[in-house]
Amino acid sequence: MKKIIYLITLLMLIFGDAYAQNLKNLSTIDPEEHKIISSDRADGRYVSSRGVVQYMMRNIQPQLAFNPKFSKEEFKEWQTEVRTKIEELMRFPEVPPQPLPKLLSKKKRDGYTLEKWEIYPQPGSVVPFLMLIPDGISAENPAPAVLSFCGSTRTKESTAGVDELNPLFLKEKHYDNNRMAMFYAENGFVSVVLDNPGIGETSDLEKYGRAPAYDRDTFSRYLLDMGWSYLGLSAFQGQQIFKWMKSLDFIDNSRIAISGHSLGTEPLMVLAVLNPDIHAIVFNDFMCRTIKRATVETKPTETGVRPAANWLGHCVPGLWNWFDYPDIVASLAPRPLILTEGGAVADLDLIKYAYKIMDGEENISIYHYPKYQDPKNRLHDYEFIPEGLDMDEYFQYVNVDVPNHYFKSEVAVPWLKNIFNVVP
């Protein structure tokens, strides 16, 4: 049977390609010719709705953008405004009292204990999470802690380095590198990790065959219709866990960090902004302006399709009116922050500038992808990013080495140990 499937697949690839080739001959466009969305009218107005939206995107001025001319006092006022606005945009629900989190199981592993818990963030909801507790800590000898947010479709189990609950959840690529929560535990941190909504244990029917291809679009959309968002849900669940972590006597509340890989950097930003008592932030993704990215990625395929927006879980309605990611991260100054996968150098320098204003220059560390760590290898530092790019071209402008996107424990963990004075 398997051979037949392979044969059919092969035939489909061959015929499919020929078929696509023929379709292409029927109607293709020159991507170069159409890569910039432009108007041929004397008044510059757009008849195409896509053009009108592009015009709006080019001209949007986020009202709470970071201003490098801020005095320290102005910065603090602005920081509060950012916090208030993020709180508003996240629309965390007011919930009646819920049961306390419950310990489900515990298991000794080398150097730490793995506990599985569940928390009840809102009516109808239970969120499982893992807590890895290093040996030898207690109320008398509390440890620093890290709350970790996984990459997009990576489970809490793989992030903690334990077996998947279902073999279908496994993603082999960079599996070892992405055991973020495990690395923290091995290095003396109480390490807590939850799933992104809809992933792994929190998925729906995907465990019956489709995982790790998850449908998060449908419920993300319904959340929007209900005035919420995927990020709001994700951050809210993290927030409830963070609050609970602070109640544990073996955690040193003056040393709680947050760590996010890839998609996980989004709830990370939200929680870091909302909670000044998060004392260090590990941001493991490249830094860029999402508005700019959406505005420049306009180069169509030969069949006339421009790059799609990222998936709906990234959408927080109206966020672009207020700030972009570099502004949000700049507002964290002067709290200890590491960015481990570089990004647009102009934006990174802007964030550094915020730390300078707040006298926290020693609190920010920035690493690039190894490939781009040497400025000589960066092709477009400080270059204006033009419209008309496809995704790959855009990534070149912001120094992203796509195949090597993984949790950079080698820089993140030593940095965090140093910040929190964890003796090896």
Next chain:
Amino acid sequence: MKKIIYLITLLMLIFGDAYAQNLKNLSTIDPEEHKIISSDRADGRYVSSRGVVQYMMRNIQPQLAFNPKFSKEEFKEWQTEVRTKIEELMRFPEVPPQPLPKLLSKKKRDGYTLEKWEIYPQPGSVVPFLMLIPDGISAENPAPAVLSFCGSTRTKESTAGVDELNPLFLKEKHYDNNRMAMFYAENGFVSVVLDNPGIGETSDLEKYGRAPAYDRDTFSRYLLDMGWSYLGLSAFQGQQIFKWMKSLDFIDNSRIAISGHSLGTEPLMVLAVLNPDIHAIVFNDFMCRTIKRATVETKPTETGVRPAANWLGHCVPGLWNWFDYPDIVASLAPRPLILTEGGAVADLDLIKYAYKIMDGEENISIYHYPKYQDPKNRLHDYEFIPEGLDMDEYFQYVNVDVPNHYFKSEVAVPWLKNIFNVVP
């Protein structure tokens, strides 16, 4: 060459089907078994995020739902609240003064003149539209008017019964029936029609080959990120045209109607709510609760995929917190209203009840699809709509005869002529 394509297509269909069949054998589920999203926990809580969202959808209570116990005074207060909230949700931009609309061309046709205009609703934007002006009208002899909103991917040209600007824009199915704007002109109305955003003349690269398959998801998404929405944009463009129509001396401002087919019923609802000086409303689609529909359409395919949400242009973030479509339409009482394609009878009766409260029972007309006009043929009137349906099953519950979804000129036009005292 064409023969080769056909051959390849045929082979792909054969092999593709065999391939899908094999995949199916590898991992399929029983749709019946999983059609209801349920929790197997004693506390009824959901681990799956899709389950949590389902729980929220089941329990949402729109704050401005129509209450059939309203007194006339309470109804009027509520009606104002609905208007204020719709205004808030639509987020029409404040724009600096724009140039006046411009006449581009005019052409005499049998019984009326076809004019093409363009309007400048906001900076960067120009929106073309058609106006059909019946013979013999003037400032001394003004005519009633109708502003029409097309079905989803139907152009203003086809809706006005004129040649497509590009043969690719043509949709043959129900072409004749959907010439809504033409029918109104032929019957003595000044008839104005614009494209839905991103369709036909307002599309992007689709004219080079993909039309009538349009990409509206990407720009709809960016509109959300900017705090707006596809419906907001669409309604705003219609609103600017409506305002301008009122300035024309050959239009009788006491007899302006609005007419929408399918997707067009959404901007129709918005404009009708916002403008009490729209004097009659032709709603050409079935009526239902979108929240309920999303909540019951949960039956997965054999490969474990539940029905997707409708496309992103339908999303107005937070709308579900306030009302559903039947509430919005109920708020139009007692203005003349016709619903031409029935829908959920309980919801239609609720709307009728609003008209009763407002002493406008003679102002509302409801027609079902011909197939369901006789109540004997309606399978599920007043029946509770259970969760676990696929789209086709849902349509049975709300009396939708999908293949016959088109503009019902045969009931809409005579009704409107009667309302506005138009002599044949």
